[in-house]
Amino acid sequence: MSHTSKATERARCVVHVDLDCFYVQVERKMNPELLKVPCAVVQYNKFQGGGIIALSYEAKARGVRRSMRGNDARVVCPDIRLVTVPTANEKADLTRYRNAGSSVFEVCARHSDLCERTSIDEAYLDITLQARTLLSNMDEFKRRLRLSGVMIGTESNLADSDEFEKEIFWKDSLQPENNDTQDSLLAAGSVIVAEIRAAVKDKTGYTLSAGISHNKMLSKLVSGKNKPNKQTVLSSTKVEKLLSRLPLRDLNGFGGKLGDKLIDKCSIKYVGDLKKYSLMKLAKMAIGSEIVRINSATWMSQACRGICTETVKSRIAAKSISCGKTFRGPTRLRSIDNVKEYIDKLSIELAERLQNAKQKHRQVAKLITVSYHTGSKTVKRKGQEINLTGNISKSRSCRCPATPNAVNISKAVMQVLEKELDSECIRAGVTCLYIGASKLENVRDEATGIDTLLKKVVSASTATSESDSHLYIQKPKQAAKRRTGIEQMFTRPLTPYEPNKKPNRSLQAATRVSNDGGDIQQKEETKPTIHNLFFRAKSKSTKSNSSIRIQNQLTWNQVDQTVFRELPSELQKEVMSSIRSEMPQQATRRKRFKWSQKP
């Protein structure tokens, strides 16, 4: 890497992964009869065959679409198989799909430095360091390139795409031999992504598609271009041309009212057209002339040039948990008792999912929110009448009970609801009910938490003190020897890369001024690492007298393997990164961490 430009050195490899017809795949795994035949997942099949929320590619080819009624799908595709979403507490229950998604992203997280789940079936990965590392060893790169089946500098894996995509996304854009190009990073990334996809298929049975580029926006833009079960790379050299003919609505964030307004008020057709507006103009449009939301002119200004600086975070667990149900027409709820009946049901589901969040992610909710729609017609205030026909939505929140079981949640919710609901609800009826838990905080919990699980670790390091005296915080050594397997995963290549490092205070202030809200301010929530949790607890009993010395440093042999294996991969990484001195021995943990290679 001696002739590289600054831009090339800084380039990231960011991946967007998206499961193919996801709910359908989940159902097919449970019932292989459904493989290779047109099928769809519906919820509530009582009315017109239910509403389709996911469909197989066979069904899509026959003209079936999402949001169609099951009965309508049968008109265009008489042999379609319809599977109904499970029901619990008199509502659709998506648990099986959530869990299936989690299993996939657990695998992704194990195989990438950063994995940020953004929906039930999508995530971003940052594999910059892994790609750099692979690129630093050409023999290794070539070997894995062959195994992965990724084609470089040809169009053969674009058999299904049209001319436009061929030209834009591939052609001769990847030339790994030329190190002074961002394309080589993407070439290496493509190999790694192929390996990750193979690992996901191997461990879960699911196929996914992926987009590989230098930022979130671009990888997301192309992840679906060759679905299903294909990955697509977008070279920086193709971005300008691509955006110049990309319909504005097709870019993430412009698919709604914002896009519509830009299109008909500013006669903008393509993303690239936005470039003709100065940042100042965009700001004025955003604020002054009714172009609502996304105040961030900066964001638009950068997006239309293919720039997106938002980093990939490390998070698989959801930040909030909610559930709800709609009650149409005659079924709308018309009494407090009727509302309570369903709040009770929703509370059962919410309580279960909160329990799960606590066990799996150490998350505890601080806030409960209840919201509802009402068909209220007359709202008069100061002589003005508002909203004659439309549904009004309201929401109220309250503190989450310390023991968030179904009974307590329901109690808390009804308490805030009773205050205001009754007159309105009887008059017009409640057409939707939702409850949710948010402000999920990470906590340590004796009964279910990590402390108990890591018992062996605690006892082992409590027993030692003298024998561990050689353990200090150290800068990771520049590896003189070649690292393999798990070691390689944690090796930091030469060019520093810390995308989520938070700037110090003064720098932060400066950034805020110039940044203008376009990219996300992450107030990192002082996330307690396993390391911190453990040693914070220790330091209360054992007063530390040295600030640089790490007491009771973990070593691999002190970690209970059976416990470790059950930890979410995020936590596995925390444990691993707190282990400096001793790396695991060959056989066992190699299995969990190594690059998945086709057998």
Next chain:
DNA sequence: ACGGTTTAAACC
């Protein structure tokens, strides 16, 4: 009466 259930974030 008929696209429902969910998550995340910006906005005020």
Next chain:
DNA sequence: TGGTTTAAA
């Protein structure tokens, strides 16, 4: 802040 709206899967 809490409450509302937008955008997305």
